[in-house]
Amino acid sequence: MPEFQSVRGFHDLYGEELKKFKHVSNLIREKLRVYNFEEIILPVVEYAEVFQRSIGEATDIVQKEMFTFQDRKGRWLALRPEGTAGAVRAYVQNKLYALKPYVKVFYEGPMFRYERPQAGRYRQFHQIGVEVFGSLDPVVDAELIQLVYEILSELGVNVVIEINSIGCKVCRPSYREALVNYLESVEGHLCEVCYDRKDRNPLRVLDCKVPTCKEAVKEAPKMVDYLCQECKDHYSKLKDYLSLLSIPYRENPYLVRGLDYYTKTVFEAVSTDLDITVIAGGRYDYLVEELEGPPTPAVGFAVGLERLSMLLKEIPPEEPLYFVAPFGDVMDYSLAVAKALRLEGRRVELSYRKGGLRKQLEFANKLGARYVVIVGDEEKAGGFYTLKDMETGEQFRIEFSPAM
RNA sequence: GAGAGCGUAGCUCAGCUGGCAGAGCAGUGGACUGUGGAUCCACGGGUCGCGGGUUCGACUCCCGUCGCUCUCCCCA
Structure with a gap:
């Protein structure tokens, strides 16, 4: 066992795992662009009270899952266990409601919960959160669920979207x-x-x-x-919209969320393969007020990036790699070739190890190169390089004059 | 917070009722000095998670401890 290890539940993300993670993140961001959401970068630390007030004092998250600590003046801070509370705090503090009739934001980053790690559960995990402030219209709920549906369809994961209404203060x-x-x-x-x-x-x-x-x-x-009349209308309108949009959903009268702030619509996307929730959200019409802002209805959801990534089977292939393979005393010429190819926007790796052509081709294979740019004495002397397609084995002579 | 399983080479794992720590893959070098993925040969690599106990002798048995994985509670 290594002497120094990452803290339990805190993971390094790299390699294939990171590629999937990034693919999910990029695809969601592209969707959010199309839906005209604006990014907001929020702090990872808030006063603990922000979460206690929002999520609810009695919830598990607040009672046993928060990373809390005191600053030098003895005030209680917390690593955010979720994003909505901080987003609402930012909305109120920066008076975002003054700028537009309603506000659509998203944020991406790590969340922290002190839980026992297990499949699809980490102490530091990552979410993309999406929030809409300032509209009570069920069309917003519908559009958010539509967004969720499109994200999941395009990623090709097997999930079912469940919805429910949990009413309001009245009912x-x-x-x-x-x-x-x-x-x-x-x-x-x-x-x-x-x-x-x-x-x-x-x-x-x-x-x-x-x-x-x-x-x-x-x-x-x-x-x-x-449900009271208002909630009943809201819920049935939502379902009408979803049908109109041809979004498959399942009503789950027993769907609840673990946070106190939800009202009316709640929804979840649950993996049918692993039985874990990958996206969850709902409406929270009293939360802004609860955090001392003007009464403002709001809806949002959060995507668990690790959870979604682990459901991905395939990711799109990477762009082809060009491996510049020098052998002999030709490094100066090879540098020039690599530079020129990169200026054309190609993905280029220059071999950092010496060896004959055979060795270089082996390196190229191990690095997953699609093309090898062969540079030897002949090439340098003749003012060209040899381009080899590693899949077909074909080779081409490409004229080249170094202009460093 | 409660429970279960597992810690042996970079990776996947063998290692019997205690008796010299192994294989496959990966790595490095060579066969093979301008043509890769194949094959063959050689080589490097280990505090058997850690600490204690039993024993002539412990990777193996016992106790403790740390770590990882999974389940419950709960959740993205």
Whole structure:
């Protein structure tokens, strides 16, 4: 075991893994450009209170998953466990609402949660977060889900998009009460875990995997039946839009999110291969106000980049590599050739190791070169180089005069 | 926070009821000084995760510890 190791749950990203990661990131950024979202770069550290207020004091994220520490003046700071809270803080602090009728932003970067690492779970992981501030229109929810759908389709991953409405200040309390009442009436049939969570996180009981719980919960009240008129309209309008856009989705009346700030629409994209959530989001109409901003409805979602990358099977091939292979006393000439090719915009590697032509061709293979630019005494003397296609074996003589 | 599995060469892993630490792949050199992927030969490489115990003797058995992986809770 190496003497120095990265901290548990903190990983180096490189090689093939990074290529997938970048492919996902680039594709999403291109989508966001088309949808006219503007980037905002947010700090990785906020006052801990920003998260406590937004995510909710009682949630697992705040209670046991935050990296918190004190600065020299004793104030509590935290590494961000998610992006929305900071985005809202920035929206309020910079008064972004004063600039435009509504605001569409995205951010990309690391998030931190103190959890036990396992498949698709890291203590430092990366998200792209997308937020729309200032519209209550369900068309925004629909467009965000459309965006999610397009991202996932173009990446070619097998997922299902689930949606639900969890109501608002008006209707959610009565539902929660009804649900807890119901759960108490069947508590004898619940597993140990669910018995505990029926008060703490009652909605979670609804998608417990234990068969007896599943059975006990069949007759449980559903949020959709308790929605107030406004929430009901919002939800049905959303579904109309999704149908109009031909976006396949599955209604999951038991879909909940682990953060307190959500209202009305919540949605998730779940991998059908690995049973992990890769994108999740929803509406949070009270959060801006909660962080001392003007009452402003908002919706957003976050993409887990590692999770999405690990579902990718194939990534597009890289552009061809030209390997400049000098042998003999021709390094000056080779430098000139490499420079000229690079100025044409080609991807060029100049061999840094000596060896005969055979050796150079071996190096070229190991580096995955598509073309080898053969430069020997003949080439230098004759004012040309030999271009070899490593796939077909064909060779071409290319005239060249060094102009360094 | 609870549970399970695994730590032997750069990688993947053998190594039996304790008896000289191995293979394949990768690497380097050569066969082969202007033509690669193939083949053959040679070579380099290890605190068997770490610490303790049992034993004449521990990679092997026992205890502890650290690390990794996975599951639950929860989540991107």
